Amino acid sequence: MSFSSETLNVVNNNIDPWNVIKSMSVTNPKNAFYCCDLNDVIEKILYWKKLMPRIQPFYAVKCNDDKYILKLLATFGVNFHCCSSSALNKVLSLNVKPNRIIYANTAKPKMFIQHALKNGVDLMTFDSKTELYKIKEIFPNAKLVIRITSKVKALAELGEKFGCHPRKEAPKLLKISRDLGLNVVGVSFHVGYGCQEISAFSKLIKLAKFVFNSARKMGCEMNLLDIGGGFSGNKNLLKECADVINPAIEKYFPEKDIKVISEPGTYFVESAFTLACNVHSIRTTLDENKVKKYYYYVNDSVYGGFGNVMLSKLVRIPRPITDYGNCELCNSTVWGITNDSVDKINTNILLPKLKFEEWLVYDNMGNYSLPFYTAFSGIETPKVYTIINENNWHLIQDLFWFAEEKELQQKMMCIEQPK
Template sequence: MKVTNLDERIHVLDNASNVMTVIKDIATSGVQEEAFYVLDIGDIVRKHQIWKQKLPRVDPYYAVKCNDTLIVLEVLAALGIGFDCASKTEINKVLGIGVDSSRIVFANPAKLASHIRHAAGMGVDTMTVDNESELHKIKKLHPSAKVVLRIRCDAELAQCQLGMKFGCDPTHEAPNLLHLSRMLGLDVAGISFHVGSGCQDPPVFHRAIRHARMLFDMASDLGFKPYLLDLGGGYPGNKGSSIDKMADIINKALDEYFPSDDVHIIAEPGRFYVASAFTLATSIHSKRAVRGDENSPNAITHNMYYINDGVYGSFNCLLYDHQHVTPIPLKNGCGKMTPSSIWGPTCDGLDQVVENILLHDMELGDWIIFENMGAYTLPVASKFNGFPVPKVHVVTDEGVWLLLKDALPLTEDHFVIGNTPANLRLGLDIGGSDIDGWTDPTIQLAPTEILADSSSSTTSFIYDYVEVDPLN
């Protein structure tokens, strides 16, 4: 077995294994020090089944910006999903796995000129617009484009509001854009909207669909033949969340305003498909005990834990996506719980993952797990201060393997059949010839006894932490 930097293949687990057993196997191997993800592609497949069941008239076009991990795109392409791309790089990534250009919507209302030229050259014709200058730009650079007017209809409560940046007023601005499109000889193919990412206001979809119907009728009166309705994003994807209320409102509104099948209805889900599929494992590399109670000067009042991933890495979602994360210690604790905070590895004081939480006492080398880490994490992660972006290990069960192993762009070569604990523990792939430059293949990476039985091995950390007095 060689150490390679090829993309991790999909490990088909037996019935006794799951995401948590894989995490424990890697974390307790004695050789794992970096943070890592475990991606369950079966979770993505189950989300797709839910989508098709709850929203049978709506074709999903996955928002690539949410998580552009290659295996995610390949799995979604194998399921027949379309793609919402925001740049020529995203377009290239999707086209590069064999997706036809007709399954791509260039859903960025403010596009760089070079990106419009590239879309035209690649046959990506459908693109969103919300302003006059964009129409003139498209007329000049891609006159055969299929224009989709994006209107603004904001949810009252959403994780990320988008209306402040994108979307034209449906009552005043949109009619003017329709008239300008007619003057320029552009083809208005339909209407789109985005109520806000992580929407918690389901009724907003009814208002948006009603506005779209009015604009469809206006476009038809101007001589256009609109056929596309894009419901945008906003669908939650964390464990325990549901799209049932949204789906009920959307389905009823579609039956009311778009009852016939002559309109192609799509949406742009992102976090719905990937949020719960990724679980992040981090380890404690440093610990600081704070004494701050003047009545008990020797008592520890707060523990500060420093982990090997932070807001410049996977937890950028705290800053940019307004997420809330819940730490789950891998080992069950005992005794009293102490007010604690969790910090990232960089030298920046902003790098705080959890501000205040009650935790059992933990030591160096202990692992902390974070679920629901698939949305707006990896695409934005950086290597600030020299800390690496966590590796992704990909797993699934036999049922999903049988479903996807012959569904292009996936093939049997994407899968490793059967559990491979040594392989997973070391974060390696099987086979390949692209050897990491830092690796000396003559060096034994771990004693065989560690790989043989991790359950009886002791922690590889031999240091302790230092208790300090409060800072002035």
């Protein structure tokens, strides 16, 4: 099998990322690379629509802005959450209409607001008096969403940086917005990345209702509820969230003219990307008990694809591509490619005694990985090999696949298929 990182690879229905990685491990010149499985993303989209049909997802572009991911989501009717001018440009370049975007950044530089105005992206969030005055000066006709916050246990809590107190601050900000003649259309919140309290959704939906009622008393009728992100990349956990969110929405927002949206990122892409790193160096040492310990050095980094590990304390356990059978497992540490001593990917994990130039494969690497690559210490962004099976390819055709891809279809269909 041969695969291209320049175009979409249409493959037989039985080909999965492991097949791609095994094939590339033979032909790849030992550079780290990703396999992106669009079939996984399609499954996630359909599952979301099945479990939470009332909630329109606005994908968080900052999570992973891969071009095929954005195109696929746009084709399936998923909208977009942007928080920078560059993200806006990427989404708008796909011919996505401005009314399919929420500018969910509560603290925007003036130039960001000016860029939104120029491109007709009028739905945006705020959580402070300063933001309201900036918007009044630059984009007074914008549709505003007030972001509230509450203490929630998560891998990365967002409440300190973003959001106002729903009872102490929100009513004051609503009054200021009314006095400025601004149009506040809704309430948003975010339970945090890697939320560990699913019940927080219900609590915050209830608080959002309080803010809605406060606005109504001031003569402002809002019509939008944004329940943010924080959804796991594990598809099976979505039902647990739906079982909390759906009843809460029906209880506090039964009115069907209230539009409900969300900002999932990790949910759609985490499990779709698999990263393969090559072991370019090996060193052994003795621990305090004089037991041999193995240090493996791979060609990626916490300044690259493993930035999410350093920021959110996630643990990604690799698997070697070689089948070592039931061999003895050794105490191992995996280091990144830079000269920085904090560039440690795994600490004291059990691995077989690996060979030089072995491939280590990391699953669930689609969220907050590709956007994190820097030029520090010569790190290169790995190539991405994107696959879609024949069944889903035909489904995409029925959904009016992107015009530029139609021109590439014949070339892509000529990619060597597995026997």
